[in-house]
Amino acid sequence: MSTDYLLKDEIEKEKIDTSCDTDCELHRVTMEEANAYMNEKKKAAPMLANATTLCILSLVPLFLVSTLNDGLAIGIACTILLGMVALAVFIFIKTGIKLSPLQYLEQEPFETEYGVTGLVKEKNQSYQEHYSFSLACGVVLCILSVIPLIIAGCMEASDYVCTLCLAVLLILVSIGVNILIRVSTIKSSYDTLLQEGDYTKKEKLVKKKTETFTGVYWCLVTAVYLGWSLWTKQWDVTYMIWPVAAVLYAAMYGIVRMIMKLEK
Structure with a gap:
């Protein structure tokens, strides 16, 4: 078994962050x-x-029947949507509970015992090529997903054909997002233990202060989407709130972070 990570760990000990005073005791992560x-x-x-x-694909049945003006079909589609979302929420909660005992690593600063940092660096480096390739594939799929809808729009296709293209868009996006989440979750475990990227001590502090904003924002977006959709019955139009909300969130999150820095 390679012992390079032990040598790397020796180098890392020379770069210890001295921002915490001598009285500050951090949890030491074992191997x-x-x-x-x-x-x-x-x-x-x-x-x-x-x-x-599942969350992304849950909208597909509803889109497919939205142009039929059939109350029974729409009711069945809504039932399928809620069932898929419920299953997704169950998986999220179950997975979150399983990870909760080690979640402090993502939220609190810590130190690592001898050899840990070097080992994680070695794993991170060996995973980098697969991560980069998968990341590129996922992003490209998400970009290409709009092509069928653009072609249908240029050809002035019927509403039903456009709806089918929208369903294809969601399917391609779901595949791309699936790939992105798979590799990003594994990559984040390395970043967490190395306290790099989104998991540095400063970023952990920022996340603690902004998590309330994030929760409230997406709850409001969901409420607006459901209220607008149920009121107008135009599910094939109201979905546009999600890409707009995502772009707006990035802008507002940046403003919140900037305000926090100014307050410091």
Whole structure:
């Protein structure tokens, strides 16, 4: 077994963050804890990816029957939607509970015992090529997903054909997102243990302060979407709130972070 990670760990000890004073005691992550965390995240990756895919695909049956003006068909489609979302929520909750004992690694600063950092760096480097390739494939699928809808629009296709193209869009997006979540979940386990990227000590502090904003924002978006859709019955139009909300969220999140920095 390679011992390069032990040598790498020696180098890392020279770069210890001195921002915490000598009286500050941080949890020391053992090799067993690190391996347990990486293994659990690896198991959780397909579960989280599939649950997200269920949420995206849950809209497909509703879109397919939205142009039929058939109350029974729409009712069945809504039932399927709620069933798929319920199953997805069950998976999210079950996976979250399983990961909760080790969730402090993503929320609190910590130190690692000898050899842990080097081991994780070695795993991270060996995973980088697969991660980069899968990330590119997922993003490309999401970009290409709009092509059928654009072609249908240019050809002035019927509403039903456009709805079919919209369903194809959601299917392609669900596949792309599935790939992205699978590899990102595993990659995040390495970043978490290395306290890099979105899991540095500063980022953890920012996340703690902004998690309320994130929760309230998406609850409001969901409420607006459901209210608008149920009021107008135009499910094939109201879905546009999600890409708009995603772009708006990125802008508002950036503003919140900037305000927090100014307050400091």
